[in-house]
Amino acid sequence: MQTDTTFPSRSLLYRVATYCYEFIELMAFTVMTVLLITTFFVRHSIVVGPSMDRTLAAGEHLIISDFMYTPKPGDIVVFDDEDLHYTTPLVKRVIAVEGQTVRITHDSVFVDGVELDEPYVYTGDALPGYGYAPLEVTVPPGQLFVMGDHRNDSSDSRAFGTIDQRAVLGRVVLRVLPPRKFGRVE
Secondary structure, eight states: OOOOOSSOOHHHHHHHHHHHHHHHHHHHHHHHHHHHHHHHTOEEEEOOSSTTTTTSOTTOEEEEEOTTOOOOTTOEEEEOOGGGTOSSOEEEEEEEETTOEEEEOSSOEEETTEEOOOTTOBOTTSOSSOSSOOEEEEOOTTEEEEEOSBTTSOOSHHHHOOEEGGGEEEEEEEEEESGGGOEEOO
16 A cells, blocks of 8 residues: 655644644743733833933933832932933932922932932033022922932923822832843932
8 A cells, every 4th residue: 555645644643733832831831921021020121311320321222111100319220201301211310209308509419318329420511500590399299309410411300390209100120231230320
């Protein structure tokens, strides 16, 4: 008896079908896992502009998280406040939270009467000073006072006022690109 060799054997078709099913199952599981992680735990953001120079540069890629997070002074956050009419989320440092009083002089920042130690501040090539008029404000409930680390080249709460805490997309956890700068950001 002669067998037809033009068609693969049944066992070969079964193995190919099994392989395809397992591949599709693995891809579906991977996509679901990535969606869960990015929905509930972490997100990706890109730094736009020079306002965080020396700490973060324009074009750097960040991982941010809002999982069980409450903003506190010193945190670097990404926010997207619709009232500000920016086209991309902003990256700034939290200076004060609700109930705290911020006073800014020519070249110093005070929170509740205590001058902040800010080794991360960069003023660029400009003369010392922050380029804004002196200011004193008490942060309203549910709001944050934020500033960029490049104090002479940052549009922040000195210009647009406090931001709604609900606008915070997350705290910066990691810088992932460029690879030579991979790591935590403080």
